[in-house]
Amino acid sequence: MLRRKEFLEAQKKAMEYLENAHIVLTEEEKQNIEVVDFGFGDLANTGLEIVVYVNTERVCAKELVIFPHQTCAEHRHPDIEGRPGKEETFRCRWGKFYLYVPGEKTEKPGCVGPPGREEHCTVWHEIILNPGDQYTLPPDTLHWFQGGDEGAVVSEFSTRSTDDKDVFTDPGVQRETKVID
Amino acid sequence: MLRRKEFLEAQKKAMEYLENAHIVLTEEEKQNIEVVDFGFGDLANTGLEIVVYVNTERVCAKELVIFPHQTCAEHRHPDIEGRPGKEETFRCRWGKFYLYVPGEKTEKPGCVGPPGREEHCTVWHEIILNPGDQYTLPPDTLHWFQGGDEGAVVSEFSTRSTDDKDVFTDPGVQRETKVID
Numbered sequence: 001m002l003r004r005k006e007f008l009e010a011q012k013k014a015m016e017y018l019e020n021a022h023i024v025l026t027e028e029e030k031q032n033i034e035v036v037d038f039g040f041g042d043l044a045n046t047g048l049e050i051v052v053y054v055n056t057e058r059v060c061a062k063e064l065v066i067f068p069h070q071t072c073a074e075h076r077h078p079d080i081e082g083r084p085g086k087e088e089t090f091r092c093r094w095g096k097f098y099l100y101v102p103g104e105k106t107e108k109p110g111c112v113g114p115p116g117r118e119e120h121c122t123v124w125h126e127i128i129l130n131p132g133d134q135y136t137l138p139p140d141t142l143h144w145f146q147g148g149d150e151g152a153v154v155s156e157f158s159t160r161s162t163d164d165k166d167v168f169t170d171p172g173v174q175r176e177t178k179v180i181d
Numbered sequence: 182m183l184r185r186k187e188f189l190e191a192q193k194k195a196m197e198y199l200e201n202a203h204i205v206l207t208e209e210e211k212q213n214i215e216v217v218d219f220g221f222g223d224l225a226n227t228g229l230e231i232v233v234y235v236n237t238e239r240v241c242a243k244e245l246v247i248f249p250h251q252t253c254a255e256h257r258h259p260d261i262e263g264r265p266g267k268e269e270t271f272r273c274r275w276g277k278f279y280l281y282v283p284g285e286k287t288e289k290p291g292c293v294g295p296p297g298r299e300e301h302c303t304v305w306h307e308i309i310l311n312p313g314d315q316y317t318l319p320p321d322t323l324h325w326f327q328g329g330d331e332g333a334v335v336s337e338f339s340t341r342s343t344d345d346k347d348v349f350t351d352p353g354v355q356r357e358t359k360v361i362d
Contacts, residue, residue, distance in 0.1 A: 022203035
């Protein structure tokens, strides 16, 4: 859970990153930047900031902000009721983005997992995205990611987003962020 | 049809617009900017410039560049083999974007149709998008659009793009651009 002060500070910081990337948001979008703490209340190590542009039955587009060495917890998007899970393309707009997917373990990866929860990072094939680079992840594929030394702003183009259906490796994860006063 | 010189000039100009919008492209993407003349060889009035980021069976994302008062010819994305047609969201990143869709005719629209082909613009409900504004168009819905006085850069988030299946109002339209030396 997050204190309201932390939540608002993270929103403000995310907005600064989006300004670095020259991404124009409406006032309403700025007010609604989603701050995800995965239940750990430790945004410096684990978390993600999200602007959802559109999420219909068929298409979703978002901007993701990931602070320096902040980790988005490992997860996959499973098939749902016989329909293939979410397919997503990450396109880096600003900063450096470390994405980890199944495949040959990268010998000297640029990141370590979040302190105390490293064991829940189980895929170690590293994809590094700099601005203009992108990567398409098939449905139901384990992945986690982390911002580089300056963090990153990344566009996500995907099929419908159903966050509550995501399957996380770490049993301690809570996808819904609780904010307390 | 377009002369190679015109084609390359339009690519270069589109790149300048994308730079105005601070959109970072790879060298390969810059080389592959699509220039569409809709068969009229008159880019000043009718045309569109496109960067396709991704186009899978399920998801497509593009940047569109539309020069000042350049018109993208009226068309719709029909259902294909029982599957609903392309659904698309336009999000303005830079400049001003005039989109025309079915609905109440706007009394004093900001645009006129391309000279000599005005009759093929049949929907006149005007949506104006400034940077940060967006609009989601349902499948199989007639639409055309035009750049404002400075042109526009617009992100398009959609289901799979199958340009050859688009249905144009103007029977003179050819979707595939022919470039001659």
